[in-house]
Amino acid sequence: MADEITITIDGQEVTTTPGTMVVQAANDAGIYIPYLCYHPGMKPYGACRMCVVEIEGQRGTPASCTLPVRDGMVVNTKGGDAVQVRNTTLDLLLSEHPHGCLTCHRIDLCGPQDICLRHVDVVDRCVTCPKNERCELKDTTRFHTQELVSPLTYQYRNLQVETKDPFYDRDYNLCIVCARCTRACDELRGDVAIGMTERAGQVLVGTVMGDSLLESGCEFCGACIDVCPVGALTETAYKWERPARVEQSVCAECPVGCTMTYEVNHWERVVRAVPELNAPSNMGQACFKGKFGFEYVNDKRRIRKPLVRRDGELQEASWDEAIAAAAEGLAQRKGSAFALMANPRNTNEELYAAQKFARVAMGSNAVDVASNDRPGIVEGLQDTFGYFAGTMTTWELADSAAVMVVSANLTEEQNVVGVPIKRAVRAGTQQLIVIDSREVELTRYASLWLRPYPGTDPVLLGGLLRCIVDSGLADMEFVNERAEGWDELVACLAPFTLEAVAAETGVPAEQIEQAARIYAGSGPAALLFGGDSSIGGTRRTLWRMGAALAGATGNVGKHGAGVLPLYQGANAQGGFDMGTWAASLPGHHLLDEADARERFGALWGVPVPDERNPGNRSLFARAREGGIKAMVMLGDHVHYEDGTLGDVMGALDALEFLVATSAFPSEITERAHVVFPAEVWAEKTGTYTNIERRVQPLRKVAKNKRIDSRSDLEVLCAVAGAMGAQGFSWNGPAQALDEIAQVVPEYAGISWERLLRERLDIVTTPSDEPQPTQVMYTGNVLTGLQWPVGVSDDGELFVDRFRHGKARLQPVAWHSRPEVDPQFPLMLAHGRVLLEPGRKPNVTVVGKRNRIEREERFVLNPADAAAARLGEGDAASVTTADGAERRGVVVLSDAVPAGVVSLTTLFGELAAEVDSSDRPDPMNHIARLNAASARIAPV
Incomplete structure (x- = not known):
């Protein structure tokens, strides 16, 4: 390639690109240069002086992490001067760092579980260090064959170990002041929770405000832990545990779909989660849920055996007894009297089986996913673009000139989506518009924060669209060539004058004009919707407005532009793809389409019901009124208790028969007639689809052998088989995925075998050389496949055409504020x-x-x-x-x-x-x- 250059490192020719630092060029070629402050993805820093090298024709020993490559450069990493500088640096580091793990004479004799009987100084024992056998400093010193010239004693700082904050501990006695953690917080996350401070004349790491992370603005993402080379920052849980093996899988906490490496100990406990450095979905980042929220996998309160209600009490039963009881109870309550509620943590294969079970085995369309309380969001997208899905990828947001976020709390619900936005805003390359009546984290980064009255978001977007049209900011070339319905859309915008919109929403007219200019006139723009403040029937209008905004400005089908729906739940997109909800069949076919019902009826061997379920909230209302007699509930969810779906427990009390799959006892299992012990996400094999339509393999991480649990796929297939239903004889999730690929056009070409082949082969230095944890675990990164497979190299939808040829811009109506309850005005x-x-x-x-x-x-x-x-x-x-x-x-x-x-x-x-x-x-x-x-x- 024209932009490639060649350098020589220790006699080996290396091809790299201009601007690359020497240390990274060496790593990319599998050549190890010692380093402690450098970390891939962060800016050069040059603090530790461990990566010094000699350059032919250049005096001194420059740090290779701050030295850009140049064509023809000759680098010597093993020269005498460079080695001497490293020796001195290590000697200084160890003079203030406990190093009994390096000087103990039994170091090569102790086993991993041995307890030291000789040392009495507890701060110096290898077994008291939370990074024992996982420490970069120790590994670097060993690799460098350092001969200590300092005394065996060292200056211990005697700082209090901070253990009172959530999730992770801080022991600055072990800190080597490499500043990786502070730079990760600043550069990678866009936060400033920790920084360099001075204590008694010493420079150390500390909180930027107060003494606690709770008051310093920490989002507990764990990025600082992932880059720390020593034991200064470590997870509180399983602090001293070492992994027996590691497994790569997908996080089950939110729809971003972060690829994670999970450390598993000898007792099959998941002890740590490390975000995959090169995964396309998260690029080495995670959130507090994904980093620390896996502990339930190891919890001892699991349901261990199936339960069947006998004489009014739940009693343990065999699997055969439980399956027979479930089949008998459900067989008596088929048709519209049955409903099934799936879970956003279900795999695609389980979700497909769930909707098929409801429609084939039970003859009911009353099937939905617990998190899908806002279906109008994707219905508006389908109306316009043809798919219940977003059009762009998460990390494209870094290249957007403008981003508009509507009613979304990214920090808590889709955390990593906010990372590229915060980075771009801080770099000055992006303007951020936040539309939210609440103050959320992104409002601090916003160029413009619009605060509408809750529920008036559609009116505000209508005002933006009207302003764009009136100001001549619409991309008429795009509209004329790739959209239809423009005249009807413009006509319906007549009521949306600036004055009327400002009066209805409470947002000043000048802010509406400013937001319109930023979104339409800055360059590629992205639109992100959460819809937290939207109310009832306004949600579909909200997304129709959003899709019309994107279409009117040509912000679809090109890099850095598009729309992203911000779902709740790990596999919410999979639920829409599989047809596990009220309005559609698998493959984004509307239930109203007679030809689609006929095709699936022929495929499944039974007629597909045409009665449309109005949504999961109304489903529970029907149950309370006696319209639903029997229900299958797959797992638990916050919406069952927070009022989002109404009085769920009252609905369950009114049922005649309830089957529940659950990992833990709950209010649901207390009411159930049959309870199946469910596998948690870490015990399953299958696939998840994230918000950027990336189908990713979910691989088994660990299995608690003391619990007789099964996946929801196995449960549904077994019960369907006992009821005599056909088409549920898959031999595992791989075969279920094969059927999905046949009936869902967007998944054509996706198979389990292919997903395991789709990987990034990352070149790293040999495994016996010191490496940061994230670098050590990267290598064969499973990337997944974005549907439709092969349409666009960068995952962008609608580059050439829309699903139905052209975008169908939808006319929208004015939604006035909902009536105010005089008791709660x-x-x-x-x-x-x-x-x-x-x-x-x-x-x-x-x-x-x-x-x-x-x-x-x-x-x-x-x-x-x-x-x-x-x-x-x-x-x-x-x-x-x-x-x-x-x-x-x-x-x-x-x-x-x-x-x-x-x-x-x-x-x-x-x-x-x-x-x-x-x-x-x-x-x-x-x-x-x-x-x-x-x-x-x-x-």
């Missing part, structure tokens, strides 16, 4: 941020853990405060329609729309709450921050 907009500058929270210790205590602030429009007879600083209570009450003080602000009370809490409060939870799977029960009807009163 305000809308509570509850947001959450990492840090609020100027407000220092009070951190207290409860038990042995840190907690945040601070006075809450209710931010009100002055007109609402006057109506409630409240003034600045007055004590008040806010009560929501569900009876929850909060107390705080009033703050007045014209930035808050009339009719809204804004409340912003800290992410650290949530982190502490999850960390202290005694639930087996607390990450699966974090409630979404939805708008709620409320009233405020003086205290």
